[in-house]
Amino acid sequence: MTAPPDVSGTAAEADPEASLKGVGKKAIQGRSLGQIAWLRLKRDKVAIGGAIVIVLLILVAIAALLLDRVFDVVHPNEFHQDLIDTENGTLAPLGTFGGISGDHPLGIEPVNGRDILARIFAGSWISLLIASLATVLSVVIGTTMGIIAGYFGGWVDTLISRLMDVFLAFPLLVFAMALVGVLPDTAFGLSPEMVRISLLIFIIGFFNWPYIGRIVRGQTLSLREREFVDAARSLGARGPYILFRELLPNLVAPILVYATLLIPTNILFESALSFLGVGINAPTATWGGMLSDASRFYTMPHFMLWPGLAIFVTVLAFNLFGDGLRDALDPRAR
């Protein structure tokens, strides 16, 4: 669905010499890239805000996994049908704003009265896991393929480019539905749930790589003309060294930008699959699954509001942090 941005790492920046003369004299002692990035990041309040939210989200996800699965104190699947309007048959939560109460701060789901907060909480880890791992998968495959296509050119490029076309043109939903319908429950000693999660990660990640592949390829095409590549070759560097040690670090910025855009896409993809009945198995909560459930009750917007908000906050945090990180990692940016 989404598109490969041809984002070059260097956005606005002053004359590179400016930094040269500015920093050159003052900071004599060496700083690693990590240190520099960290120094810059620290100054970027917005990015730090994003990072804090991400860390919080991860903590929440871990907490959710522990509290729900190990200690069983969250009850995301527990019904509260006594709080549902069965009398009139509307099956809507009793009370205002979707049944908000002390026990259920974000209200409850219609029909079964499950606590929305508990479900958002319990669903956080799966949603984040799928979104991030699928993104990582796309990025890894896309980067590898793109960099190889861009660097070697010729028939390798043609082959990979057309392969990207195949993947782009491929009816992903057909594949998803066909695959999910027939896959065994347990494989490689994983629980059915983990099998399903891995499957979704695989499908979502595996089919999104061409976007990132295209960007990386484009950037590589221009990067490989840079003289430092020749320099490495003249020192006797082999292909993999050039690809992954010389070129890859220079591709981080566009990849980051795209990866942060890919995260919401992937969360929504999971939700679309849920909507079509091939998502994570019920009753396990995921944000995408909640959205897809909520779409049947769009007359009760509170149901959608909270998972939507959770996704939005995640997306925003990742994007803000990604932008900041990109700027920080760019040694030339200032």
Place this chain on the structure above:
Amino acid sequence: GGGTSSSGGSTGGNGGTNTPAFNAAMTTIFNPSDKKGGTVRVANAGTWDSLDPGETYYGYSWNFARTYARTLVMFKPAPGDGSSELVPDLAESLGEASDGGKTWTYKIRKGVKFEDGSVVTSKDVKYAVLRSTDKETFPNGPAYFEGYLNLPEGYKGPYKSKGVDTNSAIETPDDQTIVFHLKQPFGGFDYFAMMPQTAPVPEAKDTGAKYKEHVIATGPYKFDKNEIDKGFTLVRNDQWDAATDPNRKALPDGYQVTMNVNADDIDNRVISGDLDLDITGTGVQPASLSRVLGDPALKAGADNPSSARLWYTSISPTVAPFDNKACREAVQYAVDRTGYQTAYGGTFSGGDIATNLLPPQIPGASKFDLYPAGADNKGDVEKAKAKLQECGQPNGFETNIAYRAERPKEKAAAEALQQSLGRVGIKLTLKAFPQGDYFSQFAGNPPYVVANKLGLALNGWQADWSDGFGFLSQIVDSRVIRETGGSSNVSVRVPDVDKMLDEAIGETDKSKRESDWGAIDKRVMEEAVILPGVHAKALLVRPKKLTNVFVSAAYGQYDYLSFGVA
């Protein structure tokens, strides 16, 4: 019009009412009128299985097909229970049985014509029935005729078995008379004659699988534009003669039908009056449910009929520990019936809590409850635990429950079962399967069920007509179970029941037969292989701009034949 005299419960001079009230069109005609003209606007969230009367099997389709196709007999277009009565349509009278119920004879009315002006003869009816037995060409239709007619061995319909003498099955001694010969006596043959498969098809105009693109009409309407899977319009058939048809008023000038419309969208449009009818008649979507029921004005514009459908859960005795009856009974006791009901949409949209198989409108059905669930219907946890003890699983056990991925209600029901059975330690894992392969590969495939421990499977069944045979024969007869998959009976493998079924079918005495159905119901429930859920009801939004609106109990939805446009 002759056949519209209303049966009991009607009010008002014309046998109808104009006052909007909840369920106002259940037993009376709402907004009665004889005004002609206008177009009825219809939408379908999905598509027809087929518009060809020879191969359609959807209830709404049978209801609607009466506008363009005339069958030998039909359900009477009358409000409420009156609609269960069969009346002659193309035939002059109901079927005459002879040979102990093995031979059935009908006389075709004189003067009935196809839309092209040619006269309808008994040969056209015979041809129609015979072609419908070609299940390769017409896969979707019911298969009663090939099952019951005394067709020659290996007969494959008129296309493949050209020139084969079929008089052993159907005879047409003259243009008016048609005689059906059955392999075994069958008392309810008039129900067969009611099916759209008996709507005449002129052999010369038959185009096989393509006939659905242009069905040759005998009813008051014929196809104008027909785009398969997108929509069609019906216009008046000028060859239809009201004099030959006591049942139809044919008030509107036509019907305009759109398919593949978003279901929520249909609700919104019906509520706003932009659209007259959601033709599937299965009730509003959850989003509109709360809207309609929450707003007294909207609620007054709604009806809540029940249909002869049971939503239930099969309990597979082939999957351990359900091979132990006590374990099955534990499930019966443990289940929270209101939870199940709510999952399906509550009292209005889901239905009434079922404690037995047969829906109440089926003659012979009587409500009984072998596994009392307490006053609040929340289940008898103590009893269930005791049963678990009895079956040797005092701490409960784990099993799987199958449902159709595309059906949110089944998902909700599975979740509800998971909750309520969890109370006694029965842990359910939910398994969603694509509905297209649900019976053929998964829940209806016995080896798969065993291999994957699908102890429970959500299921639903609606009678083809309100009759114990129509309801029970496909879901409790162990002989319909196909080991290769694809049968609708998943869990009932009781030799007693098979025997009782055979006896009931052969029983000619109607009341005896009806009480037999009730006995079978009880016998199956004793085995605890089916966990009844709800007897379905649907919340329908009454068409705002139509007249003569009433619910036909036979179809469990509005009668699509009698509408007029206000």
Place this chain on the structure above:
Amino acid sequence: MSTKTETAAADRRLGEDLLVATDLQKHFPIRRGLLQRQVGAVQAVDGLTFSVKRGETLSLVGESGCGKTTTGRLLTRLIEPTGGKITLDGRDITHLSAGAMRPLRRDIQMIFQDPYGSLNPRHTVGAIIGAPFRLQKVKTEHGVKRAVQELLELVGLSPEHYNRYPHEFSGGQRQRIGIARTLALRPKVIVADEPVSALDVSIQAQVVNLMEDLQNEFDLTYVIIAHDLSVVRHVSDRVAVMYLGKIMELADRTSLYERPMHPYTVALLSAVPIPDTARRDNRERIRLSGDVPSPINPPSGCRFHTRCWKAQEVCKTTEPPLAELAPGHQAACHFPENTTKLTIDPTGSAA
């Protein structure tokens, strides 16, 4: 034969050819069409023959696009020659595979034109200069870091710069980093592609001096590519003037600057702006008209004839060979200047 004069390297082992190019060619194909048929070629380098002696500095000069960089990349085998032969220290390296070439890369190294582009902006100086050690698996006595820091000192940078990034350095410092990297492997030959043209005059002088010092210290052989004739005069022992992929003139420094034979060389020398206002108005200049023709479709005969003020019919039809017109002085021209005696003084210099 060598007219080596004032340069101090008396102790250098001169004389034997270290790097020899024979009829070297590089045509970049231009492909079009369904099957990517080749429809033409950029004749970037078209038949270069020259040799570089151990310890000397040979410069290649010429206008932009005449094939200097391509030659440099051919010599270091970064690209595959279309034709001709290259030998390094007697060994034919013309078509060696990347793998076979790898060990030889220790002997021949390249300094790149662009001090900004030739250093990976995401690597620290330490990583950049350390790369040759790792890539060639060179054993170092005190570890790579020490070796790198020694190199940094050698080229006049502070060892503390080890962990810093190229963007923190000035152009001159960057070029030093590049030089340090090439020195890591102690090569015999360094091909330097415009090593100072991106630098400021004051920095340029620093780098030039550094290169000279290193040559003395490590007995290096240089092939220097440049277009600044003043710098070339300063650094080289012999100079080759290129035009459109061919050598027009090849001579030792003094002879070339004092007695240029090819009209193109004459024009080049006369076009150099002289920082002396006194000469402004009385300088005799040769102004070439027009631009350099396209190397896709070079002119027939003598490639310079389209811009040459001495061109005659024969120049359009016959290509003049590169012939030794004076001892150690080769030129490819039908009507060379200065063959017998110095007639004009293109630089206006009194010397």
Place this chain on the structure above:
Amino acid sequence: MTQQEDTLGGAATRPPADNGAFLQVRELRVHFPTDDGVVRSVDDLSFSVARGKTLGIVGESGSGKSVTSLSIMGLHKKGTAKITGEILLDGQNLVGMAPDRVRQLRGKRMAMIFQDPLSAMHPFYTVGSQIIEAYRIHNKVTKAVARKHAIDLLDRVGIPNPKSRVDDYPHQFSGGMRQRAMIAMALSCDPDLLIADEPTTALDVTVQAQILDLIRDLQAEFNSAVVIITHDLGVVAELADDIMVMYAGRAVEYSSAADIFNSPQHPYTWGLLGSMPRLDRERTERLQPIKGTPPSLINVPEGCPFNPRCAYAGTNGDLSFTVRPEFRDVGGGHHIACHLEAQDRQRIWETEIRPKL
């Protein structure tokens, strides 16, 4: 040579300024506030150029040459630069003038040629359309008229076959032709002031010579004031009437071209002259670079900015390290900013520097 007379009677300590000159820059300061501190790119710079005259500005990279020219043109990005002082163009002060009014002057009264003609021209538009665009902003004429004008201009700057080349894209031109097209664009509205920022740095010597000739000829024809910026002393020697040498955002020496080459007075100028190999001199064994690197413009050294690199910094006690030398006239319109005594300068130049050049 032009302003000398005018400034003679004026404040001797004030930098060369000519009240009648077309462009006058007075005490220009351009500072960029950045994260690391304020970059003083240009500090207290004054000069002027009259019509028909050429001023050459030299100095090494980062000395503030381009910043100066961009300030005159008003091309600094909004909000990035703090500009103070006065820039008088034909008497109007450009500093603080409404941006839109400056815009109207750009292109028409003052124009600029940039260093790299390939990146300075829009790659997606034809050369012709870019010239036409420039012309039509300031002249209400039809496209056809403007096109004719563009072809004329291309012809004037020596593009062969201008009628067809006018529809070429920049990348289809060779480097020299691009620079000529740039010049044609700059000249499209007959500007009174032409600023050329390193117009030939990207070009070959033979082409450079052509371009320098062209600028000279056109200046004579249009009688415009020209500022040429470069770090190649050879180029200014060919073109300029006066030369200003900049170091670290300040002028360190300002004089007629001849004086700069024949009797330079500032150690930095000496360094520049000494570090370049010259074809017109005997080849020297070693070049004499200025030691060290240019200073950070954020932490400009105390005293004379050149002191860390200057061989004579200590000769006047610690004056060089504490007191910023004044930019003053040392006679004959020759301005320098140096603490060295006149006779010391003379002596050093005569005995130490000149012989080595």
Place this chain on the structure above:
Amino acid sequence: MITYIIRRLFAAIVLLFVVSAVTFAIFFLMPKLVGASPETLATRYVGRAATADTVRETAERLGFYDPIYVQYWDWAKGIFVGADYSYGTGVEHCPAPCLGYSFRNNQPVFPDLMDRLPVTMSLAVGAAVLWLLGGVAVGTLSALRKGTIFDRAAMSISLAGVSLPIFFTGLLSLSIFSYGLGWTAVGGSYVPFLDNPGEWAYNLLLPWITLALLFSAQYARLTRAGMLETMNEDFIRTARAKGLTERTVVVRHGLRGALTPILTIFGLDVGLLLGGAILTESAFSLQGLGKYAIDGITNYDLPKVMGVTILAAFFVVLANLVVDLLYAVVDPRVRAK
């Protein structure tokens, strides 16, 4: 240029072959993994009351007993030579390019696709124009006001658009704007452009906006990044030096330069959308290719699925080609190569 196009089209055919073959394989080989036999596959298409005989015959008719490559070949043959289909009382010839007949309702697939294409096209193109204009405008403004409240707000709000699934926003906006306020057309209304352009646009307005919302965030971000870079280019300085107004500088010089990479992605997105905007069409009841695809998938109607797949792949390829050609139009430097 022509030969280039021909070469690309040739590659496209190979691509279509690969995509269709893989789809075909998935369709048949996946069920095999869980032990489906030809009969089980055929059971999908025989209705509720089929006998074993019927199942076998159906499997026979649909060719399920043949090896998969034979089945694929039979299907692929239809594209070039057409196919015959026996409908019982006769045989119909489906002329090339024949993408087969639906397993469910026996309708030839190709005319159906052509019938639905205009709907999807209207949807995709209209939405694309909207999101391009919106995204580019917001992105440009953000870039010009980098770091301001506007910039941050615009970027954040646009992300909200990405965070909500279209099946939700579609329904919600319908219920608010169409049924609630009556401003926009109700779902399922579509009038061909040629019949009544005004109605066409009015009916599609809401789907366009909803779909555009989903995409514009990305374009806003891309435009912003591109503009930030382009506005630093030397040629922008040149444009200013000419005395151009800021507007002209931004629009004619800045945007023009920044748009090229956006164009690539845009072409791709539109290409993908043309293959079916599945969720949008479902939400708004539009009878387009996406809905068709979903029907095909949920009904295991292989020929439909194959048809849409091929068509979608075709559009992706076409979009790629068009983008590459457009590049040459937009960027004269590319033309030279």
